[in-house]
Amino acid sequence: MVLFCLMKSQIRLLGIDDSPFSFTDRYGMVIGVVMRGGEYLESVLRRHVLVDGNDATFVCKDMIKKTRHRKQLKAMLLDGVALGGFNVVDIEDVYKSTDLPVITVTRDKPDFEKIKAALQKNFRDWKDRWDLLAKGELHRIKTSYNPVYVKCTGLSIEEAKEIIKISTIRGAMPEPIRVAHLIASGVARGESYGKA
Amino acid sequence: MVLFCLMKSQIRLLGIDDSPFSFTDRYGMVIGVVMRGGEYLESVLRRHVLVDGNDATFVCKDMIKKTRHRKQLKAMLLDGVALGGFNVVDIEDVYKSTDLPVITVTRDKPDFEKIKAALQKNFRDWKDRWDLLAKGELHRIKTSYNPVYVKCTGLSIEEAKEIIKISTIRGAMPEPIRVAHLIASGVARGESYGKA
Numbered sequence: 524m525v526l527f528c529l530m531k532s533q534i535r536l537l538g539i540d541d542s543p544f545s546f547t548d549r550y551g552m553v554i555g556v557v558m559r560g561g562e563y564l565e566s567v568l569r570r571h572v573l574v575d576g577n578d579a580t581f582v583c584k585d586m587i588k589k590t591r592h593r594k595q596l597k598a599m600l601l602d603g604v605a606l607g608g609f610n611v612v613d614i615e616d617v618y619k620s621t622d623l624p625v626i627t628v629t630r631d632k633p634d635f636e637k638i639k640a641a642l643q644k645n646f647r648d649w650k651d652r653w654d655l656l657a658k659g660e661l662h663r664i665k666t667s668y669n670p671v672y673v674k675c676t677g678l679s680i681e682e683a684k685e686i687i688k689i690s691t692i693r694g695a696m697p698e699p700i701r702v703a704h705l706i707a708s709g710v711a712r713g714e715s716y717g718k719a
Numbered sequence: 720m721v722l723f724c725l726m727k728s729q730i731r732l733l734g735i736d737d738s739p740f741s742f743t744d745r746y747g748m749v750i751g752v753v754m755r756g757g758e759y760l761e762s763v764l765r766r767h768v769l770v771d772g773n774d775a776t777f778v779c780k781d782m783i784k785k786t787r788h789r790k791q792l793k794a795m796l797l798d799g800v801a802l803g804g805f806n807v808v809d810i811e812d813v814y815k816s817t818d819l820p821v822i823t824v825t826r827d828k829p830d831f832e833k834i835k836a837a838l839q840k841n842f843r844d845w846k847d848r849w850d851l852l853a854k855g856e857l858h859r860i861k862t863s864y865n866p867v868y869v870k871c872t873g874l875s876i877e878e879a880k881e882i883i884k885i886s887t888i889r890g891a892m893p894e895p896i897r898v899a900h901l902i903a904s905g906v907a908r909g910e911s912y913g914k915a
Binding site: 552554562563564565566567568569570589590591692693702705706708709710711712713714715 | 748750758759760761762763764765766785786787888889898901902904905906907908909910911
């Protein structure tokens with residue numbers, strides 16, 4: 524049983540977050556980190572996405588397929604469902620193309636009405652983005668800290684909960700997402716700040 | 720005693736490493752990470768130095784003075800004594816200006832004859848750079864893995880050894896340097912590689 528727990532605590536996870544950007548920026552940086560459970564950083568990946576573009580799904584798939592850690596990875600953890608503004612990630616497409624389960628985690632419950640209004644105002648293809656954003660069930664998961672809001676594909680919500688629990692050290696966010704956030708914001712701004 | 724060990728294992732360390740660069744690059748990126756002992760990443764800092772320039776000492780001092788974690792920091796750990804090629808860090812100046820002890824750690828024993836020849840060939844101010852590089856005693860420290868080569872200022876070699884021991888998890892390099900290396904190389908190249 525101890526060995527089993529140890530093995531689980533050592534699973535490799537890919538955490539992804541984007542850098543802060545201003546609306547004059549054409550590209551945003553995307554950082555991926557490969558961690559063993561919530562403890563040991565094994566690798567750092569870097570890509571770019573178009574701010575409010577349509578390439579976030581491709582960029583996630585490309586990161587997964589090209590990293591030399593692909594075979595060890597058990598799941599991808601994503602801070603929300605978009606990178607670089609409203610550049611929405613199709614998590615089902617990521618899973619189907621790569622065979623890697625995907626879990627999205629956010630601290631705050633998305634305000635869907637506000638998001639829909641922003642999409643309608645700013646994008647001709649707002650309906651496509653909205654459909655991607657609204658797709659899949661959103662679960663409210665209790666943690667020892669605050670609740671988080673989770674979507675998952677390629678694994679059950681029970682498995683997703685266990686991965687989140689294994690990889691969270693302090694607070695509510697899994698380490699692979701927290702560390703990706705620190706790197707992305709630190710490199711973009713000079714000193715990291717805020718929470719994933 | 721347990722509490723004392725716990726406190727020591729939680730000391731805040733600043734680890735610094737530079738990104739890989741090609742000789743057509745004017746600037747190299749410098750990454751700083753603030754960690755609690757060898758375990759928990761608290762912050763990521765980013766600066767640039769001129770490749771083969773003279774600003775590495777200033778950049779290190781600036782990172783230390785400006786981070787909001789300054790008051791918690793107990794030591795700075797540096798991968799070698801130069802950032803961005805032969806941009807040598809004057810670690811005594813860093814210590815005197817910031818009051819933060821500095822430890823340099825390298826995996827390989829520097830080949831001083833080769834370094835001196837390269838400096839003489841490429842720099843009019845080779846003597847100044849050489850004096851900085853050669854300054855201070857170089858200690859060979861055994862670890863459970865391979866030995867490392869260490870210089871320190873602002874603390875005793877015994878204290879430096881203890882900090883290296885506390886902050887090393889796997890292999891021979893302290894985590895703050897290992898993590899700074901992974902971030903610097905991953906952000907510069909797209910995927911991190913090699914050892915600090």
